[in-house]
Structures are given as C-alpha cells and as structure tokens.
Amino acid sequence: MFPTSGRRLTRATILFLSLVAIGFIIATFDVRSEGDSVSNVMREGTQSIFTPLQKGARWVASPVIGFVDGVANLAGLRDENERLQARVTELEAESREVAAIEEQVRQLEAIVGIEAPEELPTVTARLFSSGPTAFDNVRFIDKGANDGIVAGQAVIDENGLVGRVDLVSANDARIRLIIDPLVSAGVRVQSTNETGIVTGRGDGPLRLEMFRATKAVYEGDLVVTDGSRFPPGLVVGRIAETADADVGFILSTTVDPAARLSEVDYVKVIIGWTALDADLRDGVVDTSVATTTTTVPTTTTLPTDSGE
Numbered sequence: 001m002f003p004t005s006g007r008r009l010t011r012a013t014i015l016f017l018s019l020v021a022i023g024f025i026i027a028t029f030d031v032r033s034e035g036d037s038v039s040n041v042m043r044e045g046t047q048s049i050f051t052p053l054q055k056g057a058r059w060v061a062s063p064v065i066g067f068v069d070g071v072a073n074l075a076g077l078r079d080e081n082e083r084l085q086a087r088v089t090e091l092e093a094e095s096r097e098v099a100a101i102e103e104q105v106r107q108l109e110a111i112v113g114i115e116a117p118e119e120l121p122t123v124t125a126r127l128f129s130s131g132p133t134a135f136d137n138v139r140f141i142d143k144g145a146n147d148g149i150v151a152g153q154a155v156i157d158e159n160g161l162v163g164r165v166d167l168v169s170a171n172d173a174r175i176r177l178i179i180d181p182l183v184s185a186g187v188r189v190q191s192t193n194e195t196g197i198v199t200g201r202g203d204g205p206l207r208l209e210m211f212r213a214t215k216a217v218y219e220g221d222l223v224v225t226d227g228s229r230f231p232p233g234l235v236v237g238r239i240a241e242t243a244d245a246d247v248g249f250i251l252s253t254t255v256d257p258a259a260r261l262s263e264v265d266y267v268k269v270i271i272g273w274t275a276l277d278a279d280l281r282d283g284v285v286d287t288s289v290a291t292t293t294t295t296v297p298t299t300t301t302l303p304t305d306s307g308e
Contacts, residue, residue, distance in 0.1 A: 120231060120270050120271075120272030120273050121148075121270075121271050121272040122268040122269060122270050122271060122272075123143050123147045123148060123149060123268065123269045123271055124143075124266060124267075124268055125141035125142055125143040125147075125173075125266070125267055125268070125269055126141065126142050126265065126266050126267075127139045127140065127141055127264060127265055127266075127267065128140055128141070128142050137163075137176060137177040137179055137180035137200070137202065138166075138174050138175065138176050138177065138180070139163075139174070139175050139177065139264070140172060140173070140174050140175075141155075141172065141173050141174075141175060141267065141269070142171070142172060143171070143172070143173060143269065144168050144169050144170050144171045144172045144173045145168050145169065145170050145171075145173075146170050146171055147171075147271075148271040149165055149168055149173050149269050149271060150165065150168060150271075151165050151166055151167065151168055152164060152165060152166075153165045153269050153270055153271055153273065154225075154230045154231060154234060154269070154270045154273065155175045155267050155268070155269050155270075156234060156259075156267065156268050156270065157259050157264055157266065157267050157268070159235070159258045159259045159260060160234060160235030160236060160237065160257070160258030160259045161178055161185070161225065161230065161234045161235065161236050161257075161258070161259060162175065162177065162178060162259045162261065162264055162267055163175045163176050163177040163178045163180070163183060164176060164178075164183060164229075164230070165269060166182075173269075175267070175269075177200070177261055178198075178200055178206065178236070178257055178259070178261075179200040179201065179202065179203060179204070179206065179257060179261060180200045180202070181199065181200050181201060181202055182200070183199070183200045184197055184198065184199040184200070184229070185197070185198050185225055185228075185229050185230050185236065186225065186226040186227070186228035186229055186230075187208070187223050187224060187225055187226055187236050187255075188223070188224055188225075188226040189210075189217050189221050189222075189223055189239070190221065190222045190223070190224060191217070191218070191221045191222070192213075192215040192216075192217060192221075194210055194212070194213050194214065194215060195210065195212075195226050196208050196209055196210030196211070196213070196251070197209055198223065198236060198237075198255055205237075205240045205254035205255055205256050205257070206236070206237065206254065206255045206256075206257060207252070207254060207255075208223070208239075208251075208252065208253050208254060208255045209250070209251070209252050210245070210250070210251040210252075211249065211250055212249050213245040213249055213250070213251035214245060214249060215245070216242065216243065216244040216245070216251075217239050217242065217243055217251065217253060218239060218242045219238075219239055219240065219241060219242045220238050220239060221238060221239040222235065222238055223235075223236045223237050223238060223239065223255050224236060230273075231270055231273045235258045236255060236257065236258060237255040237256045237257045237258045238255065238256055238258070239253060239254075239255060240253070240254040240255060240256045241253045241254055
C-alpha cells in the first residue's frame with residue numbers, strides 16, 4: 001500500500017501507473033521469452049487493453065494539434081497577405097506614375113504638333129504655378145524675356161487659346177487666362193463670318209457681343225480670333241447658346257472656351273505676334289498694351305515652382 005502520509009493518488013492515476021507497469025513487465029517478458037505462447041497471450045491481452053486508450057488519446061489530442069497547426073498557418077497567411085498588400089500598393093503607385101508620365105508625353109506631343117498661324121515662331125513652356133488664391137485666373141510659366149517672351153503675346157495649347165502674357169521676368173512669365181474679366185479678344189464666328197468681342201467672366205463661358213450682327217449664331221458654331229489683339233485663326237471656343245440679333249443689330253450670347261484651362265500643363269507662346277504689332281498694322285496704337293509691353297521690367301520676381 002501507498003503511505004497515507006504521501007500525496008493521495010486518484011484511482012485514475014493508480015490505474016494508469018498500473019497499466020504502465022504491466023506493459024513494462026510484458027515487454028520485458030516478451031524479450032526474454034520470444035516465441036512463448038504465454039507471452040503472446042499476455043501481449044495480445046495488453047494490446048487489447050491499450051489500443052482503445054491509444055485511440056481515445058488520439059481522438060482527444062487531434063483537435064488540439066489541428067488548432068495549433070491552424071494558428072501557425074494563420075500567422076503565415078497573415079504575413080503573406082501583408083506582403084501581397086504592400087506589393088499591390090507599390091504596383092498601384094507605379095501605375096499612377098506611368099499614367100502621369102504618359103499624359104505628359106501626350107501633352108508634349110500635342111504641343112509639338114501645333115502650328116501657329118502664318119508660321120509664327122513659338123516657345124514651348126510648362127506651367128509651374130497658379131495664383132495665390134483659387135479666384136486668380138493667372139498661371140506662371142517657366143520661360144521669360146530671355147526666351148523672347150514679352151507682355152501681350154498669345155498663349156495656346158493643343159485645344160485653342162489659353163490667354164495672354166501680362167507680366168514677364170528674365171526666366172519666367174505670368175499669363176492671364178482667357179476667362180479673366182481683364183482679357184478680351186476680337187473674334188469671328190466661322191459660320192457667319194461676322195465679328196464680335198469675347199470677354200472673360202471670371203469662370204465658365206465667355207461673353208460674346210456682336211454689334212453689327214445680321215445673322216443668328218447657333219450652339220456649336222466655331223469661334224476664332226479675328227487678328228486684332230491675337231493672331232487670326234486661333235480657336236477660342238464654340239457658341240454655347242443659340243442667339244439672334246436684337247433690335248439695333250446687337251447679338252449677345254456665350255462661348256465655351258476650347259482650352260481645358262483646369263488641365264493645362266504645357267503651352268506655346270506665340271512670340272512672333274503682339275497686340276502692339278496688330279494695332280500698328282491697323283494704324284491704331286493701343287496705348288494700354290503699348291505701355292504694358294514697354295514698361296514691365298525684366299527683373300520682376302515671379303513665384304518659384306510651388307509644385308502645383
């Protein structure tokens with residue numbers, strides 16, 4: 001008997017130790033008496049006792065082992081998922097960069113393909129900044145007086161008239177967009193061949209006024225410059241609203257600009273034509289333009305590249 005002063009053993013523990021002892025005895029006996037029928041009988045009897053216990057132990061342990069394996073696999077899958085997510089993010093960033101480069105190439109190709117009217121010389125420039133507020137209809141380009149740019153010159157992109165140069169420094173210049181209220185241009189409606197003046201309204205369509213109109217204009221009619229303040233034939237936009245001449249032959253409507261001003265990146269400045277040149281050819285000197293052109297110092301400091 002086990003001493004009562006020791007740790008009390010449960011019946012299950014005693015049974016387990018007994019079975020282990022019996023198994024050890026049988027194994028020892030089996031080695032010494034190999035081939036003996038008595039040992040075979042005892043071994044088979046012991047196996048019949050232990051086999052259900054082994055199966056039960058496997059049945060109990062199997063879910064635990066499966067759970068442990070599942071946890072290990074889950075950690076590995078989580079790491080792999082994080083790696084794949086990082087790669088997807090990297091590829092998406094590369095795709096955006098490629099798309100941006102492709103768009104710049106497209107714009108450059110479009111700009112290079114532009115031919116100014118009358119084969120006038122041009123300078124290709126890139127916009128690098130806008131005005132200090134969203135309400136300033138001005139942009140800054142990376143070319144200036146050193147490249148032959150002076151105030152009053154027309155600025156175009158692949159779609160049409162963007163605006164005009166109004167301030168110049170040695171290596172930079174400011175252009176005022178055609179939608180600005182300070183910008184106006186003499187134009188001609190191609191379908192009627194009648195002329196008028198478009199003026200910016202700060203945003204959206206331009207205002208068109210024709211003082212000697214005899215024919216109606218229709219939505220979609222093309223409007224181009226007439227060769228007064230800007231070189232002739234530059235696309236300005238299209239009639240936004242059909243209109244007919246009022247009493248006194250005054251026609252008033254709106255024109256949607258052809259240039260997508262919010263998307264402009266590269267432009268061409270027509271350096272072979274200024275408003276002053278046009279006025280001199282017509283025998284009229286526009287003193288406001290002449291003064292602007294001759295008095296703006298080439299040392300004016302313009303904003304540096306803001307990254308916009």
